[in-house]
Structures are given as C-alpha cells and as structure tokens.
Amino acid sequence: MTEMVPKSRLLREKTARKEAEKLLEQKSLELFNKNTALEALTQNLEKLVEERTAELVSARDAAMAASRAKSAFLANMSHEIRTPLTAVIGFAENIQAGIISEAEISDTIDTIIANSKHLFTILNEILDISKIESGQLEVEQIRFALEPIIIDLDSIFKPICQAKGLYFDLNIDSNLPKDVITDPTRVRQILMNLIGNAVKFTENGRISLNVKADQVAQQLTFQVIDTGIGMSEEQISKLFNAFSQADNSITRRYGGSGLGLTIAKELSALLNGDIRVESHPGQGSTFTFTVGCEAFFDTSLNHMTSVESMAPNSLKGSVLVVEDNEVNQELIAQHLKYLGIDFAIEGNGELGFQAALAGEYDIILMDIQMPVMDGKEAVKILRSVGYNKPIYAVTANVMSQDITEYRQIGFNGHIGKPINKKHFYSILCKYLQANTNDESSASEQFDYMAEARKKFFASLPGYKDTLLDACVSQNNHALNAILHQLKGLCGNFNLNELDALAKQAYHLSETGNLDAFALSEQLAAMIDATLTEFANEKNG
Amino acid sequence: MKKTVNFLILDDVDATRELLRGLLTSVLASPKYKFEVMIYQAATAEQAMHLLKKHKISLAFLDIELPDDSGLNVLRNIKNDFPDTHSVMVSGSSSKKNVLAALEVGILGFILKPFNRVRVEEAVENFYKKTKP
Known part of the structure; x- marks a missing residue:
C-alpha cells in the first residue's frame, strides 16, 4: 500500500496548478491591458504635446506680431513726435537768433503753438491707449450744453475745409435738447477725431456732420460723412485695432498716431454707445457715433463765461x-x-x-x-x-x-x-x-494792533539799552539773546529795515562773528530814528 | 450762557504775547464761536506748567524758543500730563526739524512769526472743530 499516492493529495496539487494557471492568465491579461492603455496614453501625450507646441507657436507668433506692431508704432511715433518738436525748437531758436523779421514773428509763434498742440494731442493719445491697455480709462457724466460744442467744432473745421477746397456742412436736428448728461470732453475728442480723419482722407467734395437726439432710445447720434478715398472690407476690419492704420503707408502719407480710432471706439463703448462704419473704396465713408444719454433737458444750466478771454x-x-x-x-x-x-x-x-x-x-x-x-x-x-x-x-x-x-x-x-x-x-x-478796485475791509483788522504796537514802542528803548550794553561789554551771548527777540518782533510791526538789520546781526552773532557788534550799534541808531518817527507820527 | 474755555499763551517776549492775544481776541469775536475765552499768559516753561496744573487749559499756544526750555519739551509734557489740552506751536523758524518734532507729538497748528492772521484763524477753527459736541 506504500506506492499508493493518496488521491486526495493528487487532487489538491491539480487544483493548485489550475489556480496558479488561472492567476497567471489573469495577470498577463491585466499586463496586456495596462500596456495597451500605456500605449494609448503615450500617443495621447504626444498628440497633446504637439497641440500645445502648435498653440505656443501661434501665441508666440501673435506676441511677435504684436511686438512688431508696437515696435513699428514706436518707430512711427518717434517720427510723429519729432516732426512737431523740430518745428517748435527750430522756430523758437530762429526767433531768439533774430533771423525772423518783426513782421513774421506773430505767424511764427502761431506755428509754434499749433505744433505744440499737435504734440500734446499725440501724447494724450498715447496716454489714453496705455490707460485702455491697463483698463483704467474713465469717463465722466456731467450736465452740459451740447450745441456750443458742436458750433465750436464747426468753427474749427470750416476754415480747415475751406483751405483744402472742401465744403463743411453742419446739420443739427431741430429737437436737439439744450443740456445733456454725458462726458463733454470725450464726446468732443471723438468728434474731433472722426471729422479730422474725414478731412485728412478727403481730397475733394464735402464733409457733413449730422447731429440727432432720440429721447425714446435715450441716445445721441452723430454722423460724419465724407466723400473721400473710402476703404475696402479688409481695411475696415483692421480699422479699430491699435497700432495699425488701415495701411502702414497711409501713416507716412497722412500722419497721425493711428490710435485715434481705437481710442474713439473704446470711449464710445464707455459712453454706452458705439462707432460703426460704412465705406467703399473711392466712394467715401460714413462714421456713425452713438452715445447713451439717460437724461435730456430743454433748458440750459450752462453759464460758462469765457475764462480764456x-x-x-x-x-x-x-x-x-x-x-x-x-x-x-x-x-x-x-x-x-x-x-x-x-x-x-x-x-x-x-x-x-x-x-x-x-x-x-x-x-x-x-x-x-x-x-x-x-x-x-x-x-x-x-x-x-x-x-x-x-x-x-x-x-x-x-x-x-x-x-x-x-x-x-x-x-x-x-x-x-x-x-x-x-x-x-x-x-x-x-x-x-x-478785482473791483475797492479797498475797505483792511482797517478794522488793524485795531488790535494799536495796543500791541504801543507796548512794543514803549519797550524799544529798553531793547536798545540792552543792545548797547552787550556791545560795550563785547558779550556775544547777551547780544545773541537780544537780537533773537528783536528779529522776530520788528517784522510783526512792519519795521522791515529794522527787521532785516536785526536778522543780519543775529546770524553773524550766531557764528561768533565780531561784525555783529558793529551792526548792532547801527541797529541801536536805527531804533532811535524809528522812535523819533513814532513820536512824530503820534504828535502829527 | 456761553461756555468759557481757557487758552494759554507761552512766550517770553511781552509784546509777542500781547500781539497774539490781540489777534486771538479779534478772531474769537466772530459770532460763530459759541464760547467765551479766558486767556492766560506765561513767559517761561515753568510758569506755563504751573498754570496748566491750576486751570483746565483747552488750547495752548507754545513758543519754541524759550529762555528756560524748548517749547517742544513743553508740548511733550502737556501730551503726557494733560492729554485733553490741544496745542499750537509758535516759532520764528519753521525748520523741518521743528515742524516734524511737533507733528510727532500732535498739534492743531503751526504759527510762524511774524504772525499772520490766517494761521491764527486756522488754529482756532481747527480747535473749534475738534471740540464741537
């Protein structure tokens, strides 16, 4: 019976082997699955890396393009700033050097002022853009009379248009309210820009400014229409981007920072409005500028006196x-x-x-x-x-x-x-x-002075004696002390000469300079003279 | 009845005290100040401290250049011993050192000699605003 392997042991071994095989199979399946997943992940990662790289490349390109645009802008600005500056410095130097004749000086100064103002506009535009980029551009809401601003624009642009052989039409809606609430400075700035552009890009024909108010929609609408060179679709699409005029060569030809419209567009949004453009090459352009305006007034509060004149x-x-x-x-x-x-x-x-x-x-x-x-x-x-x-x-x-x-x-x-x-x-x-040229209020204030003044003059002989004593005994310490008192006092009573002399002597005595004594003797003599004067004043 | 408040003028020169007293009287004559003022005078730091102990002084005008001490020291002593007393410095010199030293302690005004009325008015006005109920 010894060779007999117990059946139960065989069975156990068989079961164990089967279990081991099953486990092995299971593990290898898991391994296979993990491997597959890993492969998928790797592929996915590679794809992601590729995508990110592509994104970075396009971001870099965009940044470089922006940077190029800014560099180009700066180079251009440098030119735009130097041109008026050259005129300002040059003409001013010529006036100084006497090169310009008397008769021409007034015109030359006009040129200097015009160029300075142009420079100022450019700097303001650059500042505005920097505020826009940092989200700090702000507008005001003030009640003001609209029509004078429009009339002012008319008086600015009419002569400019005439000089260029253009017509300038102003059409104001008859129901335009007297006062409105919005930002007068910014509205004017936008209109100056739009009309300025219209004049710049129009060689012949006319520029029109139409002004309307819609009380129901609570909106002001300004239209600037020109008969100028017009723009293509593509040019219009780039129109409001900072740092790019529709065509870079335009900058050279027409000047300007190229920022005006970008600023105008941003401002119009801040004023709860918008700027829209319709244009075709060779057929002129129409810029429509709206401003949200919650309140209209039929009477005017505005009593602005002309402080300029x-x-x-x-x-x-x-x-x-x-x-x-x-x-x-x-x-x-x-x-x-x-x-x-x-x-x-x-x-x-x-x-x-x-x-x-x-x-x-x-x-x-x-x-x-x-x-x-x-x-x-x-x-x-x-x-x-x-x-x-x-x-x-x-x-x-x-x-x-x-x-x-x-x-x-x-x-x-x-x-x-x-x-x-x-x-x-x-x-x-x-x-x-x-200044109405009347002088009345001063007298009463000086009454209280009288008593103090009397006291002061009564004490002056004492001061003089102390002063002379100090001089005789050459005691700088005592001299310094008395001069210190005198220098403050005399000024109080408008004895300015005494005050000045006392101060001078005091400063010398502070540094131990012996000239202080000589000056103090002069001071004593002046005190005598002052006392005599005071006595005469009293008697007279 | 008007409330009476006590002012103190500390200055070693008689005529200067008289001048400031006159200016104060004239400024306080304005009907908007609804209090009577009693003005005490001291010529030395020691006298000033004595008066401060004896009377409840609401506003002190302190000259900086004194024979026995610096007005800035008097200012510091007042802040320590009489925290309810407001002070105004009076000096012939508004050097940065003087002004900053006084500011550190806290003052209602800095009046430069020769006097001008506006500074005195401001000091009184600032005092009035501080003490208005």
Whole structure:
C-alpha cells in the first residue's frame, strides 16, 4: 500500500496548478491591458504635446506680431513726435537768433503753438491707449450744453475745409435738447477725431456732420460723412485695432498716431454707445457715433463765461507757486502777472511749506517732483499742522491713480502740465476774487494792533539799552539773546529795515562773528530814528 | 450762557504775547464761536506748567524758543500730563526739524512769526472743530 499516492493529495496539487494557471492568465491579461492603455496614453501625450507646441507657436507668433506692431508704432511715433518738436525748437531758436523779421514773428509763434498742440494731442493719445491697455480709462457724466460744442467744432473745421477746397456742412436736428448728461470732453475728442480723419482722407467734395437726439432710445447720434478715398472690407476690419492704420503707408502719407480710432471706439463703448462704419473704396465713408444719454433737458444750466478771454488785472489775491523748474516758474508767473495776482515763488517743498505757513495765500500751486522735499511730503506736513487753504498739484503725472493719491494726501485738485490756460484760469477764478478796485475791509483788522504796537514802542528803548550794553561789554551771548527777540518782533510791526538789520546781526552773532557788534550799534541808531518817527507820527 | 474755555499763551517776549492775544481776541469775536475765552499768559516753561496744573487749559499756544526750555519739551509734557489740552506751536523758524518734532507729538497748528492772521484763524477753527459736541 506504500506506492499508493493518496488521491486526495493528487487532487489538491491539480487544483493548485489550475489556480496558479488561472492567476497567471489573469495577470498577463491585466499586463496586456495596462500596456495597451500605456500605449494609448503615450500617443495621447504626444498628440497633446504637439497641440500645445502648435498653440505656443501661434501665441508666440501673435506676441511677435504684436511686438512688431508696437515696435513699428514706436518707430512711427518717434517720427510723429519729432516732426512737431523740430518745428517748435527750430522756430523758437530762429526767433531768439533774430533771423525772423518783426513782421513774421506773430505767424511764427502761431506755428509754434499749433505744433505744440499737435504734440500734446499725440501724447494724450498715447496716454489714453496705455490707460485702455491697463483698463483704467474713465469717463465722466456731467450736465452740459451740447450745441456750443458742436458750433465750436464747426468753427474749427470750416476754415480747415475751406483751405483744402472742401465744403463743411453742419446739420443739427431741430429737437436737439439744450443740456445733456454725458462726458463733454470725450464726446468732443471723438468728434474731433472722426471729422479730422474725414478731412485728412478727403481730397475733394464735402464733409457733413449730422447731429440727432432720440429721447425714446435715450441716445445721441452723430454722423460724419465724407466723400473721400473710402476703404475696402479688409481695411475696415483692421480699422479699430491699435497700432495699425488701415495701411502702414497711409501713416507716412497722412500722419497721425493711428490710435485715434481705437481710442474713439473704446470711449464710445464707455459712453454706452458705439462707432460703426460704412465705406467703399473711392466712394467715401460714413462714421456713425452713438452715445447713451439717460437724461435730456430743454433748458440750459450752462453759464460758462469765457475764462480764456479774461482781461488783464481782473483778479485779486495772492498765490504761492512751489516749483523748481525756472521755465515753469516763469510761465506761471506770466499768467499771474497778467491777471494782476500777487504771487511768491519757492523752489522746493521745504521752502514751500515754510512760505505757506508764513504767508497769507489764497491758493498754493504745488509741483510734485522737486529736490530736497517733494510736493506730496510738503502737503502732508501742511495738512498735518492744520493748514486749511486750497492746494493744487501742478504736475505732468495725471494718471487716475496719481490723482486719487493726491486727493488722499490733501491736494484739492490738480492742474496738468502743460498748463491748459482755460482750466488754470477757471481754478484761479474759483478761489480768487474779481478785482473791483475797492479797498475797505483792511482797517478794522488793524485795531488790535494799536495796543500791541504801543507796548512794543514803549519797550524799544529798553531793547536798545540792552543792545548797547552787550556791545560795550563785547558779550556775544547777551547780544545773541537780544537780537533773537528783536528779529522776530520788528517784522510783526512792519519795521522791515529794522527787521532785516536785526536778522543780519543775529546770524553773524550766531557764528561768533565780531561784525555783529558793529551792526548792532547801527541797529541801536536805527531804533532811535524809528522812535523819533513814532513820536512824530503820534504828535502829527 | 456761553461756555468759557481757557487758552494759554507761552512766550517770553511781552509784546509777542500781547500781539497774539490781540489777534486771538479779534478772531474769537466772530459770532460763530459759541464760547467765551479766558486767556492766560506765561513767559517761561515753568510758569506755563504751573498754570496748566491750576486751570483746565483747552488750547495752548507754545513758543519754541524759550529762555528756560524748548517749547517742544513743553508740548511733550502737556501730551503726557494733560492729554485733553490741544496745542499750537509758535516759532520764528519753521525748520523741518521743528515742524516734524511737533507733528510727532500732535498739534492743531503751526504759527510762524511774524504772525499772520490766517494761521491764527486756522488754529482756532481747527480747535473749534475738534471740540464741537
């Protein structure tokens, strides 16, 4: 019985082998499946990589194209900026050199101003574009009279058209409301651009401006129609893209930043409107510009007096100008002199805040970037010590975040550089009084002075004696102390000569300079003279 | 009845105190200020501290250049010992150092000599706004 293998063991082995085979089969199937999946994944990955690469290539191409467009734009801008700048510098130098005859000077200055304004427009457009790109372009909503703006455009473009042999038609809808609410500056800017383009691209025929108001749709519609060169479909499609005029060669021929329409389109959207174009090559173009306008008024609030044509000496008051640049100082000074306004100029923020504390100014015009202490710090200090008078920032930094910052610091507002005369004068008008040539209010304020003045004169002989004693004993310490008191006091009572001499002597004595004694003796003599004068004044 | 508040003028020169007192009286004559003012005067820092202890001073005008101390020290002492007293600095020099030192402690105004009325008006106006109920 020993050779007998137990049946049960055989059976167990057989079962085990079967199970092992089954497991093996199962595992190899799993392996096969995983392999297949892996292969699919690899293929998929490769495809993904290919797709991403293609996307990157196209993004890179787009970025490069944008960069090329910007480079081309910059190169072009450089040319656009240099052209008017050349005229400004060149003509100004010629006037200075005396090359231009007396008779031609006025025309030459007109040319300089026209070119400067052109330059200013280009810079504004570049600024607008940078605001658009950073999403910071803002519009206002103000109630204003629409018609004067349209009439103003008419008076600007009619002569330009005439000079080019074109007709300019203005058609205003008879039911146009007196006042509307939207952004007058931006509406004007868009219309200037559209009409400007029309004139630029039209050699003969006419330019028309049609103005309509739809009270139901709450919309203003402006149409600018020209009989100019017109545009193809393709040109129209590129029309509103920044940095590309319909054709680059057009830039060379017609000039301009090529940004105007992009800005106009963005602005019209901000004004709840749009700009649409219809055009065919050789058949002229029609630009339709709409503005959303929620309220119309049949009467006008607008009493805008023409501040630009203000007469000489028409204001009175005093202004502190804090500005480090001599050219700007002179420019502001010319305006203030013309208007008959008293003013003082300081060259940096530190001198500025000291002058502000010392003086009685109706308004301060404060530059921002200055040496020693900038305008922002000066205003922070002034506001912290309780200075309440209006302060305006006069600055080339007019981005909206700058302006918000100025307001937070304590500026009342800002005046952009270059200075816009109209804006500048309107701010002066706000804080200064009209000059009506009457002088009455001063007297009562000086009553309280009388008592103090009497006291001061009574104490002057004592001061003089102390002063002389110090001189005789050559005691600089005592001299310094008495001079210190005198220098502050004399100014209070408008004894300016005494004040100046006392200050001079005080400064010498501060440094131990012995000349202080000689000056103090002079000062004592002057005190005597002043006392005699005061006695005569009393008796007389 | 009008409420009475106490002011203090600290300055070593008689005529200067007189001048400031006159200016204050004239500014306070405006009907918009609905309080009577009693003006105390001190010629030294020591006298000033004495008056501050004795009377409840609401607004102090402090000259910086004093014979026995700096007005800036007086300002600091006031902030420590009489936190309800407001101060205005008075000085012949608005040097950045003086102004910043005073600002650090906290003031309602900085009046430069020779005086001008507008600064005094501003100081009183700022005081009025601070203390209006």
